[in-house]
Amino acid sequence: MLNALEHGGRFTHFALTALPAALLAWRRPHELLRQLHHVLLGALPLGIVAGLALGFVVWIHLHAAVEPQFREKVPEYLALGVVLEFAPVGAGLIVAGRSGAALGAELGSMRSSEQIDALEVLGLSPIKHLVAPRVLAAMIALPLLTIIMGYVAILSSYLAEYLGGTMSWTLYESCVWRGLTPIQAKVVLSTLKTIVFGFLVAVTGCYFGMEASGGTEGVGRAATRGVVVSIFLVLIANVMLVKLIEMVG
Secondary structure, eight states: OHHHHHHHHHHHHHHHHHHHHHHTGGGSHHHHHHHHIIIIIHHHHHHHHHHHHHHHHHHHHHHHHSOGGGGGGHHHHHHHHIIIIIHHHHHHHHHHHHHHHHHHHHHHHHHHTTHHHHHHHTTOOHIIIIIHHHHHHHHHHHHHHHHHHHHHHHHHHHHHHHHHOOOOHHHHHHHHHHHHGGGHHHHHHHHHHHHHHHHHHHHHHHHHHHTOOSHHHHHHHHHHHHHHHHHHHHHHHHHHHHHHHHHHO
C-alpha cells in the first residue's frame, strides 16, 4: 500500500513538472516535429484500419437494429457514436498501446545505458530535453488522429450503406450533419478531450521509462507498465471528461 502511494506521489510530481515543460517545448521545433512525426505517423496506419472497421461494424449493427421506416436515422446515430465516443477513445487506446510502450522502452534504454545520467551530470534537465517534446507531440497528435479516424469511419459507413443500403451520398451526408449540427460544442469538446489522453499516455510512458532499472529486463517491464497504466488512465479520464462535457453542454 505504501509502495503504491509512493509511486502515485512520484508520478503526480513528475506529471506536474512535465506539464509546464511540455507547454514550452514549441521552442525546440525540430525535436517537437520529430516526435510528432514518430507519434502520429506511427499510429496512423492502425488508426485508419480501426476507422474503416468501426464504420462498417457500427453501420451493420444499426442497420439491423433500426426499423426500416427509420433507416434515415442510422447516419445520425452512427455519426454521434463515432464522433463523441468511438473515435476519441479508439485514438487514445491506439496511441496508448503503441506510444506507451515505445516511450517506456526508449527512455528505459536511455536510462539503462546511462544517457540520462550523462545529461544530468552536464546540468541539463531530462524533463526539458527528453520528456517535454514527447508529451507535447502526443498532445497534438491525439486530436489529429481522432479527426482522421472519425472521417474514415463515416466514409466507410457510407461504403457499407452503398453496398447494403439504398441511400445516396448526398442524403447520407445531410443526415450525418443533421445529427452533428445541434451539438457542435460537444463535438469540439469531445475531440479536444484527447489532448488530456495524449498528456496522460506520454507522461505515463516517460515516467516508467525514466524509472526503469535492471538492464534489458527492466526496459521490458517499463514498456509493459507504460501500456497498462496509460490505457487505465485513458479509460478513467474518459469517464470523468464525458461527465464534465455533459455538464458544460
